[in-house]
Amino acid sequence: MSPNIIDGKAFAAKVREKVAEHTARLKSEHGITPGLAVVLVGEDPASEVYVRSKGKATVEAGMNSYEHNLPADSSEETLLELIDRLNNDPDVHGILVQLPLPDHLDSDLVINALDPAKDVDGFHISNVGLLGTGQKSMVPCTPLGCLMMLREHHGSLSGLNAVVLGRSNIVGKPMAQLLLGDSCTVTIAHSRTRDLDQVCRSADILVAAVGRPEMVPGDWVKPGATVIDVGINRIPHPEKEGKTRLVGDVDFESAAKAAGAITPVPGGVGPMTIACLLANTLTACSRAHGLAEPEGLTV
Ligand SMILES: NC(=O)C1=CN([C@@H]2O[C@H](COP(=O)(O)OP(=O)(O)OC[C@H]3O[C@@H](n4cnc5c(N)ncnc54)[C@H](OP(=O)(O)O)[C@@H]3O)[C@@H](O)[C@H]2O)C=CC1
Numbered sequence: 032m033s034p035n036i037i038d039g040k041a042f043a044a045k046v047r048e049k050v051a052e053h054t055a056r057l058k059s060e061h062g063i064t065p066g067l068a069v070v071l072v073g074e075d076p077a078s079e080v081y082v083r084s085k086g087k088a089t090v091e092a093g094m095n096s097y098e099h100n101l102p103a104d105s106s107e108e109t110l111l112e113l114i115d116r117l118n119n120d121p122d123v124h125g126i127l128v129q130l131p132l133p134d135h136l137d138s139d140l141v142i143n144a145l146d147p148a149k150d151v152d153g154f155h156i157s158n159v160g161l162l163g164t165g166q167k168s169m170v171p172c173t174p175l176g177c178l179m180m181l182r183e184h185h186g187s188l189s190g191l192n193a194v195v196l197g198r199s200n201i202v203g204k205p206m207a208q209l210l211l212g213d214s215c216t217v218t219i220a221h222s223r224t225r226d227l228d229q230v231c232r233s234a235d236i237l238v239a240a241v242g243r244p245e246m247v248p249g250d251w252v253k254p255g256a257t258v259i260d261v262g263i264n265r266i267p268h269p270e271k272e273g274k275t276r277l278v279g280d281v282d283f284e285s286a287a288k289a290a291g292a293i294t295p296v297p298g299g300v301g302p303m304t305i306a307c308l309l310a311n312t313l314t315a316c317s318r319a320h321g322l323a324e325p326e327g328l329t330v
C-alpha cells in the first residue's frame with residue numbers, strides 16, 4: 032500500500048484483536064459475555080449487508096450477537112416494546128437500531144427510548160450532551176474511528192485546523208466535538224457554506240462526510256493535509272455493465288497526490304466503524320458491571 036494511505040482495515044483488525052482479548056478476560060475472570068443487539072426494521076439490502084457484517088464481527092470478538100428483524104410496516108409501539116425488552120435484558124449490553132428507519136417511524140423518539148448506557152451508537156440525547164460537555168459518554172462509532180486514526184497518525188492534534196464537511200447528527204457534529212476536544216480549531220462546513228474550496232484548503236485535517244460521490248477534488252486539499260473520507264457511495268461501475276463500485280466523498284486519485292495521508296474507500300473509515308461498535312459494546316459491558324474499562328478503546 033502506498034506510504035500515505037491510512038490503512039483502516041489493518042487498524043480495525045488491531046482494535047478488534049484488543050477487544051477480543053479483553054472479552055476473553057471478562058469471560059474467564061468474571062464469567063461475563065458482552066452482548067450486542069442489532070435491530071433492523073425493513074428489508075433495505077445495503078442495511079442487511081451491514082447488519083450481517085456487524086453480527087459476524089461481534090461473534091468473532093467472542094461476544095453474543097442478537098439480531099432482531101422487524102417488518103418494514105412495524106408500528107412504533109412494536110419497536111418501542113422491543114427496545115424496552117432489550118433495555119431490561121441483563122445479557123444485552125449494547126443496542127443498535129439501524130438507521131435510517133422507515134419514514135413512518137420517528138427516529139429521534141426511538142433512539143431516545145434506548146437506555147443511554149446501552150446506546151452504543153452514542154445517538155441518545157444524553158450521550159450527545161455528555162460528549163458536548165466533555166463528560167464520559169458513549170461516543171458515536173464512525174467519528175470515534177476517525178479520531179483514533181488521526182491520533183495514531185499525528186500524535187497530538189492540538190492547534191491544527193480541522194474542517195468537517197457535513198453537519199449530520201451521526202457523523203459531522205460529533206466528529207467536530209471530538210476534534211474540538213482534542214484542541215483542534217474546528218470549522219463545520221455544509222451545503223450553505225460559501226467558498227467551500229477555500230475553506231477546505233485551510234484544513235490541516237479534512238474530514239468529508241457529505242454523501243456525494245467524489246465531491247472533493249485534489250485541489251481542495253492543502254498540500255500535506257490529512258484527509259479522512261467517511262463517504263460510502265455506490266456508483267455504476269465505469270466498465271462493468273450492471274455492476275456498482277464503492278467510492279468515497281473524496282476524489283481519491285487526485286486527493287492522494289496532494290494529501291500527506293488519506294483514508295481509502297473501501298478499507299478506511301468503514302471497517303473502523305465496526306471495530307468501534309465492538310469497542311463500545313465492551314465499554315458498555317464493563318461499565319454495567321462496575322469493572323475497569325479497557326484502555327485506548329474510547330476517548
Ligand atoms: N463509513 C461509515 O462507517 C459511515 C459512512 N457514512 C457515509 O458518510 C456520508 C455522510 O453521511 P451522513 O452524515 O449520514 O449524511 P447526511 O446526508 O445526513 O449529511 C450530509 C451532510 O453533507 C452536507 N452536504 C450535502 N451536500 C453538500 C454539498 N454539495 N456541499 C457541502 N455540503 C454538503 C449536508 O449539508 P446540509 O446540512 O446543509 O444539508 C449535510 O450536513 C454518506 O456517504 C454515508 O453513507 C455514514 C455513516 C457511517
Ligand SMILES: Nc1nc(=O)c2c([nH]1)NC[C@@H]1CN(c3ccc(C(=O)N[C@@H](CCC(=O)O)C(=O)O)cc3)C=[N+]21
Pocket residue numbers: 080081127128129130131152172173263277296297298299300301302304305
Ligand atoms: N445506527 C446506525 N449505526 C451505524 O453505524 C450505521 C447505521 N445505523 N446505518 C448505516 C451506516 C453506514 N455504516 C457503515 C458501517 C461499515 C461500513 C463498512 O465496513 N464498509 C466497508 C465496505 C463494505 C462494502 O463493501 O459495502 C469499507 O468501507 O471498507 C460502511 C458503512 C454504519 N452505519
